[in-house]
Amino acid sequence: MLYMLLHATVADGPPVPPDADTTPTKWIEEMEGRQVTRASNRLRPPDEKTAATVRVSGGQTLLTHGPYAELQEQVGGFDLIEAADLDEAIEIAAKHPSARFGAVEVRPLWVG
Amino acid sequence: MGGVAPLAGSAAVHDALRSAFTDEWGRVVATLIRITGDWSLAEDCAQDAFTAAAKRWPHDGIPQRPGAWLTTTARNSALDRLRRSTAEARKLKEVASMQELEQAGSHDGDRDAEESIPDDRLRLIFTCCHPALPLDARVALTLRTLCGLTVAEIARAFGASEHAMAKRLVRARQKITNAGIPYRVPTGELLPERLDGVLAVLYLLFTEGYVASSGPDVVREPLSSEAIRLTRTMAQLMPDDPEVLGLLALELLHDARRPGRVDDAGRLVPLEEQDRLAWDRGRIAEGVDVLTTALSHGQPGSYLIQAQVAALHSTAATSVDTDWSAIAALYDHLAKLNPSPYVDLSRVVAVGMARGPAAGLELLHELDLFGRLAGNHYVPAAEADLLRRAGRHREAAAAYRSALELVANDAERRYLDRRLAEVS
Numbered sequence: 001m002l003y004m005l006l007h008a009t010v011a012d013g014p015p016v017p018p019d020a021d022t023t024p025t026k027w028i029e030e031m032e033g034r035q036v037t038r039a040s041n042r043l044r045p046p047d048e049k050t051a052a053t054v055r056v057s058g059g060q061t062l063l064t065h066g067p068y069a070e071l072q073e074q075v076g077g078f079d080l081i082e083a084a085d086l087d088e089a090i091e092i093a094a095k096h097p098s099a100r101f102g103a104v105e106v107r108p109l110w111v112g
Numbered sequence: 113m114g115g116v117a118p119l120a121g122s123a124a125v126h127d128a129l130r131s132a133f134t135d136e137w138g139r140v141v142a143t144l145i146r147i148t149g150d151w152s153l154a155e156d157c158a159q160d161a162f163t164a165a166a167k168r169w170p171h172d173g174i175p176q177r178p179g180a181w182l183t184t185t186a187r188n189s190a191l192d193r194l195r196r197s198t199a200e201a202r203k204l205k206e207v208a209s210m211q212e213l214e215q216a217g218s219h220d221g222d223r224d225a226e227e228s229i230p231d232d233r234l235r236l237i238f239t240c241c242h243p244a245l246p247l248d249a250r251v252a253l254t255l256r257t258l259c260g261l262t263v264a265e266i267a268r269a270f271g272a273s274e275h276a277m278a279k280r281l282v283r284a285r286q287k288i289t290n291a292g293i294p295y296r297v298p299t300g301e302l303l304p305e306r307l308d309g310v311l312a313v314l315y316l317l318f319t320e321g322y323v324a325s326s327g328p329d330v331v332r333e334p335l336s337s338e339a340i341r342l343t344r345t346m347a348q349l350m351p352d353d354p355e356v357l358g359l360l361a362l363e364l365l366h367d368a369r370r371p372g373r374v375d376d377a378g379r380l381v382p383l384e385e386q387d388r389l390a391w392d393r394g395r396i397a398e399g400v401d402v403l404t405t406a407l408s409h410g411q412p413g414s415y416l417i418q419a420q421v422a423a424l425h426s427t428a429a430t431s432v433d434t435d436w437s438a439i440a441a442l443y444d445h446l447a448k449l450n451p452s453p454y455v456d457l458s459r460v461v462a463v464g465m466a467r468g469p470a471a472g473l474e475l476l477h478e479l480d481l482f483g484r485l486a487g488n489h490y491v492p493a494a495e496a497d498l499l500r501r502a503g504r505h506r507e508a509a510a511a512y513r514s515a516l517e518l519v520a521n522d523a524e525r526r527y528l529d530r531r532l533a534e535v536s
Binding site for chain 1: 242244290291296298304
């Protein structure tokens, strides 16, 4: 099955120790070996104000600057993975550093 | 379909049907889920098989292997249902499960048919209790698929409407399919953590039937027996796990005291005043036996420690004769292993019995239980009992009144009312 891992930074989460290794290098290596990753990227951080939100209403395209909602937890990146089942997806998510320093939402894809 | 016993009387058939339902429902559903991967289909077909048994056993006699008979009948019903549905729309997945069903059926007539059916109940219970499901859904799903309770029965036990309960079950089954929750016993480092989750659901089920959290408790009693039955099954399937055995011992030892807990008028009787002759001696002996086996399997975990406490209560001749110091020490151990204000409160009560009410009161305040369990009636109730035993009746009355303002359970309310009258 295909799962989307959404990596979130938690606003009121525990402070990250300055010497902590937050880079997912080891995770990427392992997952490349296991051939689970289908797509992967980081989003530009919200404080760069690069986000734009599009809504269409009554045939009019409405553009607002910034993310679509003021979220407590901001999505900072994603990995699209293929796993045998939810338990494998949870295991993969739990190994990612963002599970320790923030949170990872595991969402099954509609078809997959 | 194997040998058939000589024609039996209708009472014997009735008993056979009853015990087959109790023993085999979960197993039939679990096997059908494994073969078809379809939870609703599995339940419907198990229902079909038991309906067929009720019709045919009175005429054909009770099969020698009721479990094999029921599984084969349920499997045939699944094949029929799938053939009918695929006549219109042939779905690949369904054709695949039909092939599996036919293969599984190729052992028909084999005398060892029942032995060749693997016991799938363990994977079923781990799936029902998967942490990705909400807790109330885990409980409902376990009762429906493993115990065969009807939606109406489950709804009644939890004070929900039948409609709401049916919806909860549908959502849970959908989530299992859509989120890819595996139908499997977890392995490796996942197992201890998931096993804790399963035991928590079973214990919740047991306590829901034992101490109704609100309202009358009659409808909830079956929950305790279902919990004991499932824990027994777990203990059969995982015989070396000390916590599984610990939970079984704990449930048996609590359940043994059920006959003394409530008087004829339905009033809750406190432990110290219970008629210990009313307790179920057989069940206590069985509980102590299971406990002894569990203790030989490794370091005691939280259920095993609680079972040790229950055993000390169940085997003491009177409340005064109880080894309260040992109980206080066990709660101390439990609090270190599994910190909880409820454990601390139990320790307060034990210390109050072992070293006197003044020591209990001192510990109650030292552990800040009024702060940590604010709004809970157990703290003022425990304080009131300690004050009463210390002879401080005026303060005890005030504490009973605060407890009465917070209590929701009818039986406990009556107990507190009576105590209040004693000190007023």
